Amino acid sequence: MRRSATGVLLAVALCAPTPSHAHLVNSGLGPFYDGALHLMLTPMDLVGLVTLSLFAASQGAEAGRLLVIVTPIAWFLAGAIGVHSQMTGSFAIAIANAGTLVLLGGSVALELKTSSTVAAVAAAVFGGLLGFQSGVELRAADADADWVALIGTVAAVLAVTVLVSALIISYTAFSFRVVQRVLGSWAAATGLLSLGWIVGSGGNLAG
Amino acid sequence: MSHASGSCRTGVLLLGFLISFLAACVCVSAHEIRPAYLQIDQIGQNRFNVLWRTPILSGMRLPVLLKFSDGIKPVTEQMERELSDSVIERNVIESPGELAGQRIDFVGLQATITDVLVRVSWLDGRKATEFVRPAQPWIELSDRQAAWQLAKTYTTLGIEHILMGFDHLLFVVGLMIIVSSTRSLIKTITAFTVAHSITLGLATLGYAWVPADPLNAAIALSILFLGVEVVRLWRGQTSFTLRHPWIVAFAFGLLHGFGFASGLTAVGLPSSDIPLALLAFNIGVEIGQLAFVLLILLLHRALRALQFDPPRWASYAPGYLVGSLGAFWTIERTLMLF
Amino acid sequence: MAKLHVFRLLLATGICAAVVQFPEAAFAHVEGEAVSGFFSGLSHPIGGWDHILAMIAVGLWGALLGPPALWILPIAFPIAMAAGGMLGLLGIPVPWVEIGIAVSSIVLGLLILTNMRLSLAVAIPLVMIFALFHGHAHGTELSPRADAVLYSLGFVVATGLLHALGIGVGAVDKLPMGRTALRALGGGVLLGGTYFLIGAFA
Structure with a gap:
């Protein structure tokens, strides 16, 4: 019963970005919470982050710990660059993020095993990519509140990585691993479709 | 633990x-965060007292302007009083028809993180309370208020x-x-x-x-x-x-x-x-x-x-x-x- | 224990069916515009009976084959379908799509009806090819939109739920006479597929 509940939780975590906004949502609670909410309501960021966490944490507890430390740092640094860049959206980054979903989701679906070093590098690279995009979005949405909002986003990133990786490390039952793989396959499929969309529309939708 | x-x-x-x-x-x-406050009280058939209180944040006034629907006109000079932490503006407005259904825009609110509490009371005792948030900086006045809406407003506030x-x-x-x-x-x-x-x-x-x-x-x-x-x-x-x-x-x-x-x-x-x-x-x-x-x-x-x-x-x-x-x-x- | 298991599966099936059938109604109170991307994505795969039939049939067949096919097929299908969808979105043609879609229902129906137990090495590629056709058909129908990620997500989730529906219905296999009922359902899929094939030529 507990297992199924966890599965549902994980599914909810993946499906949660339902009400999406391209722009910074006003939580009514100031920029910190706005930033945290921004992550939760931006489907590409959240799905990407959850997929990254699925991938890293399924490599074991050590990889999970590295993920939890590396991702928020990478996200913050790249996010700071994104906030200060004059970009409004990047075709290349959008493609990279969709590609990330395919790569990481596919690895989860195939249950590929790798070392925790590779997982940490993945966390740095893909956490950085997602963070950069997120920083650009934050700036586009609200030029004043970007720093605090970025910190809010990173706090949410930390919470998501901690929760998802702990969930995966704690529950190793077969059925839960199947749920994980199905979610990985869904993430990869979402990434493939998004790729088609972004490339097909010639980058007009990037960002 | x-x-x-x-x-x-x-x-x-x-x-x-x-x-x-x-x-x-x-x-x-x-x-x-201190919310701004708009109170509208009916005093005659088509006349309403308006009280508009905005917080002063670190010496700065809230850069928000009230804008009523076209037909609504002020009938008195605006009176302004500055307190230590807020500014209070009062005047009387006249509405050509029912006030319910009219719209008030809070110009500039979207650039702030301030909420506005709007309270309207009619002579016959009807009252309505609602929040306006920067994400949607306008309100359409309504002369009815369901209890659940009031509850929702104050739950969010809590x-x-x-x-x-x-x-x-x-x-x-x-x-x-x-x-x-x-x-x-x-x-x-x-x-x-x-x-x-x-x-x-x-x-x-x-x-x-x-x-x-x-x-x-x-x-x-x-x-x-x-x-x-x-x-x-x-x-x-x-x-x-x-x-x-x-x-x-x-x-x-x-x-x-x-x-x-x-x-x-x-x-x-x-x-x-x-x-x-x-x-x-x-x-x-x-x-x-x-x-x-x-x-x-x-x-x-x-x-x-x-x-x-x-x-x-x-x-x-x-x-x-x-x-x-x-x-x-x-x-x-x-x-x-x- | 087994009975309880079946009951739970059936319950899950019911919920899945409800979610897939009434998404707009159930979530109408959520912010309309923002959610529309997800729900239009969610409702696209269930827009055509040919698609619904095939995806449920994948679940049914998985249930009949039992583990590991039971869960490997629903992992493989979305990826191949999305790959087809991507080709469609990019305007890269794939031959015999309409016929392929109809044939997929016919083949899956036949496999279920005859209780054919193909090995995974055959079953997975077969299902993936069918998925490619279905995805491509959807991909070419889609127009550019801003909420691409959400739409894609909704689309994929709907597909997954349809598989789950098939697997859930397939749980009758564990009941007495369930196998017969399941194979009869396969016959239904076969009939449906034939109908769509005729439609594809007409």
């Missing part, structure tokens, strides 16, 4: 992380108040550090909840009153007090508080309840339905508090599952934060008394 014994240090580490982020946020944007009330959250964190078991945690949080609900109710209904500045200093002192207890816990000592955290939570909860009440009265209550608004606000506060406690517990468990082995200083960070911020606020707010 988290005695400083090795196995539980991870949880404490987590709290450290979380609080550092929160602290960073608060340091950068440390100000209370959630906002606790989540923005960093001192209250820090106190809760302190409580979570010193309790020794889940059972004790539930008891302590319940005691805190009951106590602050009592004084919130008493203060809002006007049966009790505490001046704001000493109250804030006392709330800060309650946090500092917990910091001392955390240190006592680290040293392996015991105390009345560590044995019965719920009693302390109850006692200081009475204090924090007055703090919540000041937040509620700053917004104002609808004279039509004070009990409902109070209840809704209280429920909102509890929802926010419960969500916060659950999030901390979840993260604590998750970090333990990840088997972190943090350095000693990291596991002490949350305790230090509770103590030092408590001390800082106590000094700061005590100085403000003079």
